[in-house]
Amino acid sequence: MSSTRVQQIQNAIARLSGQEREDLFGWLDSNCPPAIDVRRASGLESGLLDNAILCALEEEKAGQVQAL
Numbered sequence: 468m469s470s471t472r473v474q475q476i477q478n479a480i481a482r483l484s485g486q487e488r489e490d491l492f493g494w495l496d497s498n499c500p501p502a503i504d505v506r507r508a509s510g511l512e513s514g515l516l517d518n519a520i521l522c523a524l525e526e527e528k529a530g531q532v533q534a535l
Contacts, residue, residue: 483491510516526532
């Protein structure tokens, strides 16, 4: 997407009323998952996080973790 088009979208959003913005944010929440959720799901599905999960579980068993 060109920067001009992004600027047009940003300008249009800036002109929305409060209710229109709320409606837009609701639509975005329903239709566009946050990037971190997509990356996390992808990492879980591909097995990229398996080693990190195993290490965390081993540290927990060894009592090397602190409660939040």
